[in-house]
Amino acid sequence: MINFNVIPSPCYVMEEKLLRNNLALIKSVKERAGVNIILAFKAFALWKSFPIVREYIPYSTASSKFEAQLAFEEMGSPAHTYSPAYTEADFPAILKYSSHITFNSLSQFERFYPMVQADGNRISCGLRINPEYSDVETDLYNPCAPGSRMGIIADLLGDKLPGGVEGLHFHTLCESTSFDLEKTLSEVEKRFGRFLPHIKWLNMGGGHLMTRKGYDIEHLISLLQSFKAKYPDLELIMEPGSAFAWQTGFLLTTVVDIVENHGIKTAIIDASFTCHMPDCLEMPYKPVIRNATDKMEGKPTYRIGGNSCLSGDYMGDWSFDEPLKVGDKIIFEDMIHYTIVKTSMFNGIPHPSLALWSKDDELVLYRTFDYEDYKGRNG
Numbered sequence: 001m002i003n004f005n006v007i008p009s010p011c012y013v014m015e016e017k018l019l020r021n022n023l024a025l026i027k028s029v030k031e032r033a034g035v036n037i038i039l040a041f042k043a044f045a046l047w048k049s050f051p052i053v054r055e056y057i058p059y060s061t062a063s064s065k066f067e068a069q070l071a072f073e074e075m076g077s078p079a080h081t082y083s084p085a086y087t088e089a090d091f092p093a094i095l096k097y098s099s100h101i102t103f104n105s106l107s108q109f110e111r112f113y114p115m116v117q118a119d120g121n122r123i124s125c126g127l128r129i130n131p132e133y134s135d136v137e138t139d140l141y142n143p144c145a146p147g148s149r150m151g152i153i154a155d156l157l158g159d160k161l162p163g164g165v166e167g168l169h170f171h172t173l174c175e176s177t178s179f180d181l182e183k184t185l186s187e188v189e190k191r192f193g194r195f196l197p198h199i200k201w202l203n204m205g206g207g208h209l210m211t212r213k214g215y216d217i218e219h220l221i222s223l224l225q226s227f228k229a230k231y232p233d234l235e236l237i238m239e240p241g242s243a244f245a246w247q248t249g250f251l252l253t254t255v256v257d258i259v260e261n262h263g264i265k266t267a268i269i270d271a272s273f274t275c276h277m278p279d280c281l282e283m284p285y286k287p288v289i290r291n292a293t294d295k296m297e298g299k300p301t302y303r304i305g306g307n308s309c310l311s312g313d314y315m316g317d318w319s320f321d322e323p324l325k326v327g328d329k330i331i332f333e334d335m336i337h338y339t340i341v342k343t344s345m346f347n348g349i350p351h352p353s354l355a356l357w358s359k360d361d362e363l364v365l366y367r368t369f370d371y372e373d374y375k376g377r378n379g
Contacts (some may be wrong), residue, residue, distance in 0.1 A: 004329055006363050007252050010271040010352035014049060014249035014336050016359045022211045022244055023056035029210060029217060030057070033224035035236040038080060040206045041067045043241025043337045047074040048366045049356060053244070061206075061239040065090045068097035080203065080239065082128060082169060084149060086112055095119050102126040102169040102203065105152060106162070113164050126167030126203065127152055133187040134172040136207075138283060141174045154191035166200045168192060173207025175242060178220035181208060185227060201235040208238055211246045242337040250290070251276065251335035251352060255328045256307065265302045266314060267324045272306030274313045275349050277335065278342050281312065290331040292318040304330060308347045345374050 007013060030037040038059040047070060054075060062068040062079035071079035078099035085104060086094060091112055094101060101116065101123055103109040109127060116123050130151030134144035143150040151170065172184045181204065189196070196202065209215060224236060253269040260266075273280050280287055295301050296319040303316030345351060351369035358364050 001361065002357055003361075003363075004252065004331075007355065008353050008365075008368070009252055009254040009329070010269070010276070010350075011252050011355055012249065012335060012340055012352050013252060013355045013357050013363075014046065014245070015357045016052065018248040019049065019052060019245070020056075020359070022246060022248060023053060025211055025217070026240075026243060027056040029221060033221045033236075034228060035224050035238060037238045037240070039075070039244055040239045040241030041070060041341070043206070043341065044245040045070060045341050046245075046336070046354065046366070048354075050074045057244075062098070065093040065097070068094055072097040080237065091115055095123065098123055100124045100126065100167070100201075100203075102128050102167070104128050104150065106156065109162060109165070113162075116164070121164075124166045124200065125164055126169050126199075126201070127157075127161070127165055128169045128171070129154070129157075129188070129192055131170055131172060131184060131187040131191055133184060135176060135180045135183065136172070136174045138174075140282060144172050157192075157195075159194065161195055161198070167203060168195060168199055168201075169203035169205065171205025171207070173205065175209045175212070176207045177209070178216050178223055181220070182223050185223070196231050196234060199234065201237055202231075203237040203239065205238075206240045206242075208240045209243050209246065210240065211243045245337035247334045249334075249336040249357075251332040251339065253330045253332070253352075255324055255326055255330060257326060258302070258324060259305075265300075266305040266316075267302045267328075267330070268305040268307055269330055270307060271352060272308045272310075272313055272346070272349055273315060274306060274308055274310050275344050275346050276306075276352055277332065277339060278344075279338050280315060286315060287335070288333040289318050290333060292320050295319050300324065308349055310346075345377060348374050350374075 026037055038061050040061045042063050059077050060071040060075045062071050062081045063083055068079040068081050078097055080100040081094055081098040082102035128151040130153050132144055134142050136142040139145050173180055253271040255267045256270050257268045295317040299319035300323040301317050301319045303314050306313035353368045354366040356364040
């Protein structure tokens, strides 16, 4: 049982037992379906936990030179790298730390492929394609929205891929189901099927939320096996991020004040939505608070306010069994994926600590942050 009294506030806490449950499921899908599943750092880059991750999944995908270097140094393997655009300044590092490089456009491929050749062609190159289909409803997260800058549409590729292209990559999903993937694969075959017998790998990107309760794992495995049967020489790659860290931990915060305005009570905490839970405001979505519910008549009800100067740094409403008071703990569930990787130090607000609650029921404090962390990123 977790002892909340030993956890500093605020603090992101990942639970090792829950992480291992997710990793075991992902490894099982990988082995049963005969595909390669790799970790996407864009959602989860808590590298001090990578020794645990590597017990199950040894490879990762990167979206920048820093992520590629992190893959090489902390996952112990070169990255599958994709970025919307590379630069001459960054590409030598991309080459150094990658095993696969995906290009977002034909012009980027033409510009940088000579550098791949000069490096000895040890890296497998691919192109990101845009099947012009996605079930993602929020435009902010939809890479196939009209006019999207992500990937190459079929009309621009002709009948033959450029020499040196060994793979194709698409990414259309976001916290999606295997049935969403099935529809996407149908569109990929319709628009790009002419290339599939002639390439070595097909990267199906991320957004496969296979660790979510209710996800149809058997349908996913059957779908992947059927697709592999049609293209037996094609390596299938999946690179989920959220699925690895889905519901593996929480953000512990503390109430520092309670204010009231025209009957609306706001509990202000020692953390911030805009700084520490940005997807809540961007998506937006209302997070789950432990031992709280949506607004219920007759129960003490509060907005939760962040401690930044942004007026919109709040969400609500939640009801509690008892009135909140200064010093109470507010625990936001499922705050490990797409949180730590997107945090900021806006207003100089202290960053939450990073910790693991181990399988032996002990707190392992990975990192605390201080003034020098804030000062160092501003000059």
